[in-house]
Amino acid sequence: MRRAWRWLVPLSAVPVLAVLAYGFLLDPRSIPSPLVGRPAAPFSLTAFDGSPVSLEAWRGQVVVVNFWASWCKPACYDEAPVLERAWRTYRDRGLVVVGVDMQDTPEAARAFIRQFQLTFPNAPDDGGKVAVEYGVYGVPETFFVDRTGTIRAKHVGAVTDEVIRATLEPLL
Amino acid sequence: MRRSSRCSDAGAARWRAIAALGGALVMLATLAWGQPPARPLSDETAYQIASELRCVVCQNLSVADSPSEMAAQMRAIVRERLAAGDSPEQVREYFVARYGEWILLKPRRSGFNLVVWGVPIAAVLLGLVAVGVLLRRWTRRPAVPAAQLDAAMSERIRRELEREP
Numbered sequence: 001m002r003r004a005w006r007w008l009v010p011l012s013a014v015p016v017l018a019v020l021a022y023g024f025l026l027d028p029r030s031i032p033s034p035l036v037g038r039p040a041a042p043f044s045l046t047a048f049d050g051s052p053v054s055l056e057a058w059r060g061q062v063v064v065v066n067f068w069a070s071w072c073k074p075a076c077y078d079e080a081p082v083l084e085r086a087w088r089t090y091r092d093r094g095l096v097v098v099g100v101d102m103q104d105t106p107e108a109a110r111a112f113i114r115q116f117q118l119t120f121p122n123a124p125d126d127g128g129k130v131a132v133e134y135g136v137y138g139v140p141e142t143f144f145v146d147r148t149g150t151i152r153a154k155h156v157g158a159v160t161d162e163v164i165r166a167t168l169e170p171l172l
Numbered sequence: 173m174r175r176s177s178r179c180s181d182a183g184a185a186r187w188r189a190i191a192a193l194g195g196a197l198v199m200l201a202t203l204a205w206g207q208p209p210a211r212p213l214s215d216e217t218a219y220q221i222a223s224e225l226r227c228v229v230c231q232n233l234s235v236a237d238s239p240s241e242m243a244a245q246m247r248a249i250v251r252e253r254l255a256a257g258d259s260p261e262q263v264r265e266y267f268v269a270r271y272g273e274w275i276l277l278k279p280r281r282s283g284f285n286l287v288v289w290g291v292p293i294a295a296v297l298l299g300l301v302a303v304g305v306l307l308r309r310w311t312r313r314p315a316v317p318a319a320q321l322d323a324a325m326s327e328r329i330r331r332e333l334e335r336e337p
Contacts, residue, residue, distance in 0.1 A: 031271075031272060031274045032272065033271075033272065034268075034269060034270070034271070034272045035270060103241045103242065127245055127248065128241075128242060128245030128246070128249075129245075129249065131242075131245075132245065132246060132249055132267075132270065133270065134270065135270035135271040135272070136228075137228030137229065137242075137271065138228070138229060
């Protein structure tokens with residue numbers, strides 16, 4: 001009886017240590033989005049060039065919704081050419097890339113668009129409504145919407161050509 | 173007859189005026205008492221909800237406390253949804269549906285989260301039981317038997333006590 005008690009104290013530490021060890025394996029910054037697998041929230045914005053930007057209008061196409069800001073350095077600067085490249089490569093196969101500019105000034109945003117000669121639609125998200133609709137907590141974040149209008153993937157941080165290829169190919 | 177009828181007319185008119193005045197007062201009172209609390213209540217509720225939401229661009233700050241633009245936009249959305257007739261729970265649910273439960277600074281009291289509330293209570297109860305068991309064990313231990321004094325020793329103690337001046 002006494003012997004059993006003597007072992008019980010150190011043994012009780014084992015599950016606690018196991019929980020702590022498991023916690024160390026997790027990335028506290030990775031927060032799974034509940035939106036993956038759900039219908040993408042519709043939004044209507046006006047692009048910097050004055051044209052209407054509406055997710056509904058692109059139903060039936062694969063849409064990449066990218067949240068960015070001109071002050072987001074270097075990640076947004078890294079991915080801008082990648083997005084432009086993806087748009088030019090896949091637009092014939094039914095891809096639309098749309099940039100949503102968050103918490104920015106129009107001048108800085110226009111300068112950013114000029115700098116990277118972005119040709120896909122970019123629109124300012126005044127009031128941050130679209131960002132909150134998409135559960136965005138930082139820039140850049142990118143959502144991949146399939147032809148049925150369902151969010152199939154979310155990428156946090158700058159997208160690379162590999163991420164674009166791996167995520168888009170199965171959707172196109 | 174005429175006079176009395178006129179008199180009663182005047183009386184009725186007076187009563188009507190008093191009734192109208194009373195009605196107006198009641199209406200004013202409802203406006204004054206019923207209307208204003210609606211605004212502050214909504215502000216209070218909005219603040220309450222915002223203080224329970226995590227500011228997404230900060231470290232350990234609520235949407236109510238953060239000076240960031242994103243938090244300001246989220247506060248505006250909270251107020252907007254309340255104004256549109258959403259209940260506080262619906263507003264919270266709106267954010268949870270988009271950001272996950274991570275957005276709530278206080279985990280919900282359901283499912284696995286109950287562990288957070290349950291473990292401290294269980295630990296306290298376990299501690300109390302342990303203390304109780306130990307106390308009983310210690311108090312039950314047989315008292316150390318009083319040292320046996322032999323006759324010579326007690327005689328000596330008695331003598332020394334008597335010697336005291």
